[in-house]
Amino acid sequence: MKKINLGFIGAGFIAQQCHLPAFKEQNNCNIFGVADLHRDLASRVANIYEIPNIYSSHKDLLLNGEIDAVVVTLPRAYTYGVVRDCLIAGKHVLTEKPLSLNFENAKKLKSLAKKQNLLLQVGYMKRNDSGLKKFKELVEENFNQNNIPLLVKSSCFMGDSYCSPFGSIKSKEEPLSSELFLENFPSFLSEKESVGYENFVNTYSHVLDSLGFIFDHSLQLITSNISDDGFGITLFDLNNSPTEISTAKVHLNNWFEEIKIVYEHEILTISLPPALLKNVPATIKIQKGKDFYEEITLRPKWSWSFLNQAQDFISKIQKNDLNFNSLDSAIESLYLSYTIFKNRS
Numbered sequence: 261m262k263k264i265n266l267g268f269i270g271a272g273f274i275a276q277q278c279h280l281p282a283f284k285e286q287n288n289c290n291i292f293g294v295a296d297l298h299r300d301l302a303s304r305v306a307n308i309y310e311i312p313n314i315y316s317s318h319k320d321l322l323l324n325g326e327i328d329a330v331v332v333t334l335p336r337a338y339t340y341g342v343v344r345d346c347l348i349a350g351k352h353v354l355t356e357k358p359l360s361l362n363f364e365n366a367k368k369l370k371s372l373a374k375k376q377n378l379l380l381q382v383g384y385m386k387r388n389d390s391g392l393k394k395f396k397e398l399v400e401e402n403f404n405q406n407n408i409p410l411l412v413k414s415s416c417f418m419g420d421s422y423c424s425p426f427g428s429i430k431s432k433e434e435p436l437s438s439e440l441f442l443e444n445f446p447s448f449l450s451e452k453e454s455v456g457y458e459n460f461v462n463t464y465s466h467v468l469d470s471l472g473f474i475f476d477h478s479l480q481l482i483t484s485n486i487s488d489d490g491f492g493i494t495l496f497d498l499n500n501s502p503t504e505i506s507t508a509k510v511h512l513n514n515w516f517e518e519i520k521i522v523y524e525h526e527i528l529t530i531s532l533p534p535a536l537l538k539n540v541p542a543t544i545k546i547q548k549g550k551d552f553y554e555e556i557t558l559r560p561k562w563s564w565s566f567l568n569q570a571q572d573f574i575s576k577i578q579k580n581d582l583n584f585n586s587l588d589s590a591i592e593s594l595y596l597s598y599t600i601f602k603n604r605s
């Protein structure tokens with residue numbers, strides 16, 4: 261199969277810590293170009309990763325006809341406009357989440373990807389966590405035996421997910437000015453609420469996406485009492501199972517993200533690792549047994565969701581697998597975040 265030529269748009273923190281090392285490991289792609297408004301940053305990153313083409317604007321990178329696909333890691337308000345440019349230029353896209361700040365814009369990007377016959381994948385890398393994949397299998401086994409969850413409790417209290425990263429290169433220069441489309445927050449949000457909404461679509465939307473991945477079913481909002489900051493409890497209906505997501509922020513040296521599914525004869529719990537803790541997948545706990553109660557802990561062999569995500573993205577392009585399931589879940593997560601905040605006003 262033809263090797264995929266990849267372009268990186270944005271060479272900042274997450275590109276350097278996660279995506280560049282993950283894609284560099286893949287045999288079936290070349291990292292062929294890098295663009296950053298900080299030209300010195302693009303050059304230094306290109307030097308380390310032996311990237312032959314260096315640009316200071318994504319528009320110049322997109323003119324390179326040898327680039328098949330791009331990895332977009334930008335400040336959130338620029339993502340929508342740049343992803344739109346990438347799709348118009350005919351490139352497959354993996355972008356960091358959130359896909360946009362407004363779900364209507366996310367829907368426009370889906371229509372554009374469909375029209376252009378291109379893959380548009382959003383970096384909800386946890387769906388490539390091998391522990392979460394196993395958890396989905398366990399839930400499907402229950403579903404096939406007509407076991408319906410009595411309730412689903414999920415939570416993310418944040419904490420520190422970066423795990424003392426080191427080695428990121430920082431620019432020493434001013435960014436080159438460029439005419440970039442800057443997306444606005446939904447207009448009903450106050451300035452303070454915009455911060456909470458951004459928290460929600462940036463961090464807590466991972467939990468919404470994981471629920472979408474595990475159950476393949478959409479959530480219907482029942483009620484929410486979240487604060488301006490996006491902290492609180494939100495209740496949904498998930499195919500007749502009451503479902504909760506609790507959100508908060510704690511300043512602790514750990515990461516707290518969990519989904520617990522209570523069945524009549526079994527409780528399944530998954531604990532997600534800090535995102536930047538490399539090579540540690542999620543851990544599953546199974547609690548079951550009436551006469552003999554037992555607890556089983558499952559953890560797949562060491563692997564990293566970002567690395568699996570890179571492999572998945574390249575293999576989908578090679579197989580021309582333009583399945584929109586994960587994109588639909590990303591749009592749904594934005595829609596739910598929007599609805600939760602809209603219901604407060």
Ligand SMILES: NC(=O)c1ccc[n+]([C@@H]2O[C@H](COP(=O)([O-])OP(=O)(O)OC[C@H]3O[C@@H](n4cnc5c(N)ncnc54)[C@H](O)[C@@H]3O)[C@@H](O)[C@H]2O)c1
Nearest residue numbers: 270271272273274275295296297298318333334336356535
């Ligand atoms: N998946 C995760 O767990 C995770 C973790 C951290 C960040 N993120 C996401 O990644 C994104 C980027 O975060 P970051 O921490 O790497 O930011 P960053 O500020 O370190 O890097 C962004 C880079 O984009 C460059 N840039 C801006 N506009 C550009 C353009 N049009 N063309 C080329 N370069 C451009 C900037 O110069 C900067 O170097 C954010 O959307 C964030 O939500 C995801």
